[in-house]
Structure formats: structure tokens, C-alpha cells
Amino acid sequence: MGLDVDALRRDTPSLLERVHLNHAGASPSPGSVVERVVEHLRLEAEIGGYEAAATVADELDGVHASVARMLGASAGEVALCDSASSAWLRAFLALPLRAGDVVLTCRSEYVTNALALLRAERTLGITVEVLPDDEHGQVDVDALTRRLDVGPVALVSLVHVPTQGGLVNPAERAGAACRAAGVPLLLDACQSVGQLPTRVDELGCDILTATGRKFLRGPRGTGFLWVRSDLLDRLDPVLLDSQGAVWTGDRSYELAPGSQRFESFERNLAGLLGLGRAVEYALDLGIDAIAERIVALGTTLRDALGSLDGVEVHDRGERRCGIVTFTVEGRTPEEVQRLLAERRVQVWTANVAYARIDLGARGLESMVRASVHVTTTSDEIDRTVGLVEAISRGRA
């Protein structure tokens, strides 16, 4: 049975008042997610934050289990965090990288990850090599395989779906190459969780990071980190507090079991409970059904925009998702965003500062980024395309 789009839209009444095409930025949460967050905030106000936390300990375990179910992993491998960046950094900084180690990354690397890699070059003396794209504009898996054969490589860092386009990198093939070479793959799945299947065994990654607020439709200030259990003992978490370790003696401590060692004591519990609801909501709909609809809507929007005079679509890759990037001749992306917003159509812009290796080489300073979700309708797409056409012709 297909998705009941009307019912899904009724679950998020704000979507009836505006055309929200910024799910890659932050997606409005379904009512059940918002209610769970507010309910816990009320409980904290009524009985105290620590006392409220004690009442939801089992539910919080359930959030780990829900995330694990979505990833095809085990609950003990999941750490709940407050953003994808914090999840990524917690994992990366824990890796035993040393001077001379080589880390491979991709052209579509995200700003936070790139900054950490650049800093590690300066402070640790590692070498970061950027893999080329293939003829489709996605990470070149043959080049990756050849580089892994030459060896030695300490880590491969890839972005599944970048912030700056509809590209879906061939993570499964890259993962298989990394596994064959015995090199850990750190996969930034921030833009893919909630819109595409992200089962870690299919992706072949060893570490996966994501945020709650984008295609998963969870609250802001939430995210998670998954670390394959075989890798755990090779990582040495840097940001430890009483959640991540037990202070066992004046000069000793023991790490918490599993990925809990990457968590913090102080956290937005209400948000994390909301994240659990959002993951369950997506699992109830079925990730495959979500992906099918998002990809179909993304294709419709992309094709329609691409057929307009004066509009250039910039998405790359053999496989594409629900993110569509484009520019309009004679208009800055920011202008297009503003003109659409004045007509209650919300898009965002993708800027070179977030994806310098990729957009810098393509000579793109900024693009309009429109991103659909299962709640998007054909009417909304028609309306958006009509407005972009009018903007392009100088009629808006």
C-alpha cells in the first residue's frame, strides 16, 4: 500500500500553510514528535530535570534501539548526540591517527569534516588526499580501490549525500572496497538518513554519523553516531564525562560499554525522546516507501526546473535523491530564495563555504537548494516551478 499523503500532511499542519522545500535544512516534525518533546519539557518543569530523566530511562534505551533498527545494527553501537558535526568529531578525534597516516576523503566533503581533517594535518601530521570524482560527478570508486591497493591508508571519509546537491555517492561500492582492504570507512549520512535506506551492512561502513532534524524530521539539537562494535576498542574517546566513563580511582577510569562512551551526561532529553518518535514514525512508514516517493518527487522537480529557459540544474551523480540544486540566469540564488519566500515557498541556498572542494572547482559560489519530502505534493512542485519560471522571465 502506498503512503497516505493527505494523512501525513495532516500530521504536520504547518505544511498546509506554506510550501516547505527545505527538508535538507530542517524538516518540520510530525505532531507526535512535537508532543513528545513538549510533554517531557513540561515534566521537567513540574518535577525537576533529573527526576524527569529517571522516569524515561527505558524510553531512552528504546531510542538507541530504534536508531539501531533503522541502521540494521545493535543498540549498544549507537550514541545519541546533539548534531551530526558533534557525532562526526567525537568519532574522528577518537581514531588513533599518527604522523604520516593517510586519510582519503571525497570532493563533496562537508565543511565540519574538512576543517577537522585540515586541523589534523596541522596538529597530527596526517596527510589528507582527496579522491577524484568519476565521469558522473560522484566519488570515483575505481580510483579509491586503486589507492587502497597501493596502501597504506588509515581511514576513508565519505559523504553519502552532500549538502550541496542531489548526488547519492556510491557508498555501497566504496564500502565494499574499504572492507576488502580492511580500512575503516567513516560515512557522513547526515542528508541520507530518513530519505534513503541506510543499513550499515549494505553501506559497508564502520562509523556512521547523522543529524535528527533533516529528513528524519526529528527535533533540532539531536543527532547520532554509530560505531561498528569491532572497531570500538581501537577508538579512544576524547570528550569524556561521567556518561562516557566511570572514574574508578584517583588515577584511573573505565570507558562506558559500547558507544555510550561517545555520549554526554548533559543533553536535551526532550529532543532525544522526540528523535526516537521521529525514527519510529519513519520506520512505520517504511524507509523504502519514503525513499521511493522522495526520489520520484525529486526527479519530477529536477526535470521540470531543468526544462525551463534560463534555469540550470546542478545535481550530479548516477543516482539522485530529493535534493535539487539550480541557478537562475540573471538572479542571485539569494534573490530567488527571497522571491519564493515572499510567495510562501521555502527553499534554501547551498554555498561554496560549506563544500569548497566541490563547488570551488565547479566555479559555483551559491545555488538554490530545494528539497522535497513525502509530504510534498505535485501541486506544490507545479507552483514552485511556475514561480521559478516567472522569476526567470523577470515577472516576479
Ligand SMILES: Cc1ncc(COP(=O)(O)O)c(C=O)c1O
Ligand atoms: C552532509 C552534511 N554533513 C554534516 C552536516 C552537519 O550537520 P549538523 O548541522 O547537524 O552538525 C550537514 C548539515 O547540513 C550536512 O549537510
